[in-house]
Amino acid sequence: MRGHGSIPNPHGRLRPRLRPAEDTALPGFGTQLQGRVPLTVPPLPLPQACGCPLYWKGPLFCGAGGERTGSVSVHKFVAMWRKVLQNCHDDAAKFVHLLMNPGCNYLVQEDFIPFLQDVVNTHPGLAFLKEASEFHSRYITTVIQRIFYTVNRSWSGRITCAELRRSSFLQNVALLEEEADINQLTEFFSYEHFYVIYCKFWELDTDHDLLIDAQDLARHNDHAISSRMIDRIFSGAVTRGKKVQKGGKISYADFVWFLISEEDKKTPTSIEYWFRCMDLDGDGALSMFELEYFYEEQCRRLDSMAIEALPFEDCLCQMLDLVKPQSEGRITLSDLKRCKLAGVFFDTFFNIEKYLDHEQREQASLLRESDSEGPELSDWERYAAEEYDLLVAEEAVGEPWEDG
16 A cells, blocks of 8 residues: 555534532542542543533543543642633633643644543444554644644644634533544544555655655645745745745644645635645735746646646636626735635746646536535545545555555
């Protein structure tokens, strides 16, 4: 399976807050271990006693200092829970309080690690990962990036109570208790989605140091993305971590953002991602010069394929008609978010394969696809499902030979 055979392959409602702190917390301890409970006791009674979903057990344990000592005392836990009830008036505030660093009122990426390690250790849908500990951190990294991709709408690297409140993250945490098949939780926790992302990265990361350079990324999807766009991805416009950028490389975490943005250009974050890349001067609008800069390379690539490219002026007219910007001569982020075919716009300027695919279909059919409502799969979910099936089929073909 092209070298990823070692990657393990798998085949709730929120409850009301209860008071007072002693009445809710003490039954969770009972007489267990002389009033101390380690996180490993199954099932940890603390979440139920506090009226929280089961997979709050990691945050509750950490909030009471259990991460340092390996167990939680009744007195420490009650004191902690009393403080939470006094200061936090909804679930978002409680969750942030339990995982945040002292003195902060937000969550950074590292704050999610204890919570997610507990999910890896105890969720039945991840039991097959027990012996493959080297993949724990990679799955956790993927989920953290997906959380920040969806929840951290400010791109600040800090998730606030307000951002958590506006997201569906805590509803998904509650569903961990009800859904034994973690692959059904496609927004954040799906192992199959991790498997697809990591396999795609593994194919590009030939020396397997969890870093890739521009030449590596250019090979994605058979060089579909233009070199000018690849250069912009490595410019720092959409990546964090100056040390990595100085080395001319991006990390696996950066690749998670890239792949999800590349395969689903309908979400707010993906539109922001590609807008940042195309906004060369960072003035908050795409000028005709910036559009022509990216289109020039598309024209050269089409010429090399013996395909006649539209003159830029004609392409520009088409795109302005598609986006209908509010101000003449410039396209803003809000223009693209209002447009239902932002993906067609972006692909026209930097993805040759998807541009040609769009050209073969009528704009009316593209609009029908974007207008469809209901429980249909997102572009990302569709891509991940198709790629997962392909990867599993490749592995199945190889298995008889591996078994001898």
